[in-house]
Amino acid sequence: MNKDILNLLYRSFDVKLTEEEKHKLEQALQNSDELRREKAQLIAMRKSISESSPKSFSHSFSDQIIHRLEELRESKNDYEIFFDALFTIFRPVAVATILLMITLVSIKFIKNDEVSLKNTIELSEIYLDEVFDPLVDIVKE
Amino acid sequence: MSDQELIARILDGNKNAFRDMIKRYEYLVAATVYGMLGKCPEAEDVGQETFIRFYNGLKNFRGESSVSSYLTRIAINLSLNELKRRKRRLQVFHKQDEAHFELPDQHQHNIYDGQNELVQSALKALKPKFRSVIVLRLIDGYSIQETAQILKIPVGTVLSRLARAQKKLKEILLPVIGETV
Numbered sequence: 001m002n003k004d005i006l007n008l009l010y011r012s013f014d015v016k017l018t019e020e021e022k023h024k025l026e027q028a029l030q031n032s033d034e035l036r037r038e039k040a041q042l043i044a045m046r047k048s049i050s051e052s053s054p055k056s057f058s059h060s061f062s063d064q065i066i067h068r069l070e071e072l073r074e075s076k077n078d079y080e081i082f083f084d085a086l087f088t089i090f091r092p093v094a095v096a097t098i099l100l101m102i103t104l105v106s107i108k109f110i111k112n113d114e115v116s117l118k119n120t121i122e123l124s125e126i127y128l129d130e131v132f133d134p135l136v137d138i139v140k141e
Numbered sequence: 142m143s144d145q146e147l148i149a150r151i152l153d154g155n156k157n158a159f160r161d162m163i164k165r166y167e168y169l170v171a172a173t174v175y176g177m178l179g180k181c182p183e184a185e186d187v188g189q190e191t192f193i194r195f196y197n198g199l200k201n202f203r204g205e206s207s208v209s210s211y212l213t214r215i216a217i218n219l220s221l222n223e224l225k226r227r228k229r230r231l232q233v234f235h236k237q238d239e240a241h242f243e244l245p246d247q248h249q250h251n252i253y254d255g256q257n258e259l260v261q262s263a264l265k266a267l268k269p270k271f272r273s274v275i276v277l278r279l280i281d282g283y284s285i286q287e288t289a290q291i292l293k294i295p296v297g298t299v300l301s302r303l304a305r306a307q308k309k310l311k312e313i314l315l316p317v318i319g320e321t322v
Contacts, residue, residue: 005250007304009218010303010307011304014285014300015285015300016280016296021209034178040300040309041311043258045191045307045311046279046281046307046315047258048257048260049264049275049279049280049310050279050280050282051257052176052256052257052261052264052280053171053172053173053176053257053276054171054172054175054180055168055171055172055281056167056168056171057167057171057184057185057188058185060142060166061163061167061185061188061189062160062163064189065163065189065192065193066156066159066160068189068193069193069196090233096282102255110235
């Protein structure tokens with residue numbers, strides 16, 4: 001069987017063919033028993049498939065869903081509410097902290113004309129050597 | 142009552158409105174999930190999960206797509222997840238490959254409607270990406286464009302997968318139930 005015609009036959013079930021394609025397919029159908037049989041089989045198969053799947057669940061399907069939703073709501077009361085609240089307050093706290101840091105840095109910059117950790121939070125800068133070996137300072141002194 | 146009115150009531154906390162919504166679309170979710178997974182105990186769980194996800198996402202539902210295609214998309218995605226889980230389980234226990242076609246045994250055949258059972262078994266022989274196209278187009282009745290939107294793939298891909306899937310199904314079903322299919 002001609003592969004192009006066969007593809008055209010399959011497409012004819014799902015998309016609108018052009019006039020030229022329709023004419024080509026009709027001609028082929030008129031001239032071929034095999035193609036006509038193929039078409040009949042396809043129609044029957046598509047019908048069987050469309051009717052094959054059950055169209056409902058058990059009788060208590062909707063009740064079970066409502067019940068599960070209620071259970072989910074109850075289980076959310078303890079654990080998740082805490083994290084929801086934490087998540088809700090995280091953003092304003094983070095924004096406030098950033099604003100505070102910017103303000104502090106700006107004030108210190110205006111006062112001392114320098115931006116550094118020491119200036120900003122009144123802490124001396126820590127060097128890597130000191131972190132790994134705190135005695136370095138003592139020995140130096 | 143329209144879907145939008147029903148959604149407004151659900152958001153107001155009206156349980157019966159949600160129950161009505163479930164009843165309105167149960168057929169669609171059932172057809173999609175059973176089409177994807179076959180008749181199995183997990184199918185109803187996936188159906189329930191579909192409506193729960195829908196309920197939890199309602200606040201963000203802006204009506205850009207219809208309720209039916211929104212629900213179908215959730216059902217398809219959850220079914221694909223279930224198939225992946227199933228495949229992992231099968232790999233762990235070294236059981237037969239998911240894509241392997243097997244006729245239902247005589248006992249099962251008596252329980253369920255014979256022809257539907259055969260079609261469901263044949264559908265299981267398809268890879269999920271082909272099966273989803275068949276389910277949306279032939280079982281749920283979506284157009285090619287809608288199927289493409291739900292699966293987020295091009296229209297051309299839907300058409301080629303549909304053709305390949307039908308050829309495979311025909312190969313499987315014809316020798317088994319003869320010329321009637």
